[in-house]
Amino acid sequence: MTLPDTSETRSPSAPPDPAPLFTAEGVTVRFGGLTALDDVSLAARPREVHGVIGPNGAGKTTFFNVCCGFVRPDQGTLRWRDEPVRGLHPARLAGMGIARTLQGLGLFAGLTVAENVLVGADRFRRTGFASSLFALPRAAADERSLRERADRALEEVGVASYTGRYPGSLPYPVRKRVALARALAADPELLLLDEPASGLGADDMTELGELVRGLTERMAVVLVDHHMDLVMAVCDRITVLDFGRVVAAGSPAQVRDDQAVIDAYLGEEARAGGDDD
Numbered sequence: 689m690t691l692p693d694t695s696e697t698r699s700p701s702a703p704p705d706p707a708p709l710f711t712a713e714g715v716t717v718r719f720g721g722l723t724a725l726d727d728v729s730l731a732a733r734p735r736e737v738h739g740v741i742g743p744n745g746a747g748k749t750t751f752f753n754v755c756c757g758f759v760r761p762d763q764g765t766l767r768w769r770d771e772p773v774r775g776l777h778p779a780r781l782a783g784m785g786i787a788r789t790l791q792g793l794g795l796f797a798g799l800t801v802a803e804n805v806l807v808g809a810d811r812f813r814r815t816g817f818a819s820s821l822f823a824l825p826r827a828a829a830d831e832r833s834l835r836e837r838a839d840r841a842l843e844e845v846g847v848a849s850y851t852g853r854y855p856g857s858l859p860y861p862v863r864k865r866v867a868l869a870r871a872l873a874a875d876p877e878l879l880l881l882d883e884p885a886s887g888l889g890a891d892d893m894t895e896l897g898e899l900v901r902g903l904t905e906r907m908a909v910v911l912v913d914h915h916m917d918l919v920m921a922v923c924d925r926i927t928v929l930d931f932g933r934v935v936a937a938g939s940p941a942q943v944r945d946d947q948a949v950i951d952a953y954l955g956e957e958a959r960a961g962g963d964d965d
């Protein structure tokens with residue numbers, strides 16, 4: 689993958705870290721008797737890609753769901769710009785400046801690609817139902833500006849030629865890009881990506897990596913994924929989970945050489961090998 693190498697540790701003369709945009713502190717989630725997350729903390733900073741990795745069942749999706757407001761933590765605090773966020777709800781994310789893509793993509797089958805992406809831009813809508821109903825000029829101008837936003841997002845992720853198509857008629861990698869365009873149309877300050885590389889081939893994954901790096905000019909990214917090469921090439925910092933706990937955190941170089949990380953992944957391989965027997 690031909691991406692800038694972000695894996696070196698910071699030099700002592702590097703500028704201080706920017707203040708975190710989004711922080712999870714001591715997050716614990718229990719499902720009945722199972723502790724899916726145990727005292728997990730993470731800080732997402734502007735202009736950085738923060739990766740969350742870990743073997744199967746480590747708690748990555750649960751953590752992502754906490755950040756999106758799908759799962760309410762039993763303990764711990766989420767902060768947005770240093771303010772505690774209580775009762776985070778998926779419907780409130782866009783208004784806060786947070787957008788997400790999901791493993792299941794969540795595209796509307798009955799809407800075209802352009803209409804799906806327009807949904808992402810909706811937080812910038814200024815005119816109400818009545819203006820639209822009576823086709824007032826300001827409603828038309830509003831609609832035009834939203835469409836321009838959606839078009840820019842489709843261009844950015846390279847799927848502008850599919851605007852009139854329906855998601856069901858498109859290959860999976862294209863649908864993934866449409867889902868990303870919808871998130872970008874919301875112009876977020878924080879983008880949460882759940883398994884963005886799943887189902888992609890090597891070329892698509894390289895392009896995705898380049899795209900995500902480019903996004904850091906204007907937003908923070910938290911990326912949950914299995915694909916080590918993508919995570920190592922793209923992330924500035926990585927938090928490694930195993931059995932719901934943070935076992936390592938740091939730059940890609942630090943994490944790669946961490947014995948607890950090696951043990952966690954070797955343990956996974958051993959478990960997978962055992963399953964084959």
Ligand SMILES: Nc1ncnc2c1ncn2[C@@H]1O[C@H](COP(=O)(O)OP(=O)(O)OP(=O)(O)O)[C@@H](O)[C@H]1O
Binds near residue numbers: 746
């Ligand atoms: N809704 C739920 N009810 C009960 N247990 C759950 C629920 N969601 C997740 N778990 C359990 O919590 C643990 C963490 O699961 P999670 O899906 O977050 O891990 P993951 O790292 O995303 O795994 P994978 O890589 O396999 O998707 C697992 O043991 C899982 O079985």
